[in-house]
Amino acid sequence: MLTRIDHVGIACRDLAAKVEFYESVFGLTVVSMEVNEEQGVKEAMLAVAQGAHGQDVSYVQLLEPLGPETPVGKFIARRGEGVHHVGYGVADLAASMAAAEAAGLRLIDARPRHGSLGASIAFLHPGDVGGVLTELVQSARATRANPG
């Protein structure tokens, strides 16, 4: 089901400072910055690796909460800054969600929603994945390649 590590989602208090850190120290490149009101975050995607055709395949996703009552805001209040979730690539999100549900995993999202870079995403409940908030990601590229 999982075809790659799409991204590691990292909660931080100061997005601009962390972006500067990952760029200057680790040599990563920002490919997208956006505000996701639905998820209550301001976020940056930084490319970590390129595939055989030069396409980005993995990212560090830095997440700053829009407020203390958002999920990421509560996460930081409870556990501090750090890894918030792991996003894995899937070829077919709807099929992967159905398979996860059939395996007894709780879906946080009953239907796919919009993620970074035009992707379709859905989260699985961390209580069913050994404490790991797990995101399934069908990239916009995969969506175009496999309409429907």
Next chain:
Amino acid sequence: MLTRIDHVGIACRDLAAKVEFYESVFGLTVVSMEVNEEQGVKEAMLAVAQGAHGQDVSYVQLLEPLGPETPVGKFIARRGEGVHHVGYGVADLAASMAAAEAAGLRLIDARPRHGSLGASIAFLHPGDVGGVLTELVQSARATRANPG
């Protein structure tokens, strides 16, 4: 400096059960199981993605502590099961360690040590990387390609 997400290290209480879960539900494949006495863990590496030449490029690393007084044992006692660290690929570990130190990051490992699958690794202090225990990984493949 970072060339890919090498692995996500996930702390768990029951390695065999978690391996079975990631294999059966997520379709991953175990490529290595080993005991690392130095790090106090029993671990499995499961391949998530293949590169252009069919080589493995990213892994889920499942970690079961050998005892409660090990770093991973203490992590689970404090925070529960979940993401323990993130490992990134680097082309030249010694150069990357020197660059990290020059940038003011504390190295947990003053010298490279042995990681999974024959890799050379070093950990950076999470307090300097926004709460993320960060591992630099020079794979055995890269080591062979760049002797010295």
